[in-house]
Amino acid sequence: MKTLKAKYGDKFVLTTAPETFFVQLGYQYYGSGPWGGQDPRAGACLPVIHALRDDLTLLHVQDCNSGSIMGLDNQYHSMGGADFHIAMTDMLLAGFPVAGDQAKVFPGLRPDQVSVGLPACIQAGNGCTTPAEVTKAPNCLTKRTDCGSYATRGTWPGLRGLMTWSINWDRFNNGELSKNFDAYFGS
Numbered sequence: 001m002k003t004l005k006a007k008y009g010d011k012f013v014l015t016t017a018p019e020t021f022f023v024q025l026g027y028q029y030y031g032s033g034p035w036g037g038q039d040p041r042a043g044a045c046l047p048v049i050h051a052l053r054d055d056l057t058l059l060h061v062q063d064c065n066s067g068s069i070m071g072l073d074n075q076y077h078s079m080g081g082a083d084f085h086i087a088m089t090d091m092l093l094a095g096f097p098v099a100g101d102q103a104k105v106f107p108g109l110r111p112d113q114v115s116v117g118l119p120a121c122i123q124a125g126n127g128c129t130t131p132a133e134v135t136k137a138p139n140c141l142t143k144r145t146d147c148g149s150y151a152t153r154g155t156w157p158g159l160r161g162l163m164t165w166s167i168n169w170d171r172f173n174n175g176e177l178s179k180n181f182d183a184y185f186g187s
Contacts, residue, residue, distance in 0.1 A: 005055040015058040017117055017165060018045040020066040024091050026106065028070045030099035046098060046106050059109060060117035060163035063088050064127035072096060073150055079127030082136035083148045085116050089141055094153035111158035116141075117165070121173035124166030131180040134162065138184070161185055 005012045026043020033042075049059060063085050068076040071087030072094060078084060095108035116137055119125035139146035142157045162181055164170060170177045 001052055002055060012055075013057045014052065014055055015060065016045070016049065016052075016056070017060050017062055017163070018049075019062045019064075020069050020088055022046075023049070023061050024069050024071075024088050026098050027072070027091060027096045028099065030104075033099070043098060049109075050106060053107075053109060053113075056109070056113055058115060058160060058163075059092060059113055060115045061088060061092065062117045062125075062165070063129075064117075064119045064125040066127060071150060072153060075150075077150065080129055080133075081148070082129070082133045082140065082146070083150045084127075085118065085129065085134065085137035086140045086147065086152065087150045089114060089116050089137065089159070090150070090152045090154075090156075093141075093156050093159075111156040112160055114156075115160040115163045117163045120164040120166040120170035120177040123172060124164070124169035131176060134177075135180070135184060138162070 001014060005014060022041060022045040026046045029038050029042040031042060032038050032040040064079060066079055068078045071077050072091055077087040092114050093108045093111060095106055098104040098106055119128045122128040136146040138159060141152060141159050144155050164177055
């Protein structure tokens with residue numbers, strides 16, 4: 001990846017869309033754990049993201065098809081509401097100790113490198129969030145308004161935006177996601 005970036009320069013776009021299991025779960029569990037027996041894939045994308053952080057254009061972790069994940073408030077957050085998107089995105093921006101080890105920290109990414117990744121509608125994946133709930137996430141992350149129970153570690157006005165990998169399902173759903181957020185980000 002670094003060789004390709006060097007060859008093509010600033011025109012090279014590098015993005016990744018891993019699941020929460022491979023990124024934010026690393027806050028609580030990493031690899032097979034100190035005694036073995038954990039799923040070795042827990043947090044597995046952290047070293048890759050970290051190694052490519054200077055070349056990474058955009059990270060949009062898939063906030064779907066996930067079990068409950070512990071946020072930086074040490075509370076579990078579940079899909080389907082604004083708090084999940086807020087907590088998962090805040091972790092990427094603020095950074096966190098890997099598997100709770102303060103000596104092994106995943107540093108936060110720049111806000112312009114992060115967008116909230118979500119399914120466009122219920123047909124697109126488990127964890128679909130209504131547009132009203134989704135709106136709360138960028139409001140909270142960029143302006144600290146509409147925040148729920150999760151308190152962000154910072155205010156991130158440069159947050160890149162929202163991403164969906166399921167534009168075909170958004171079209172099937174009469175463009176609900178794109179219509180709502182074109183207007184939101186256009187203003």
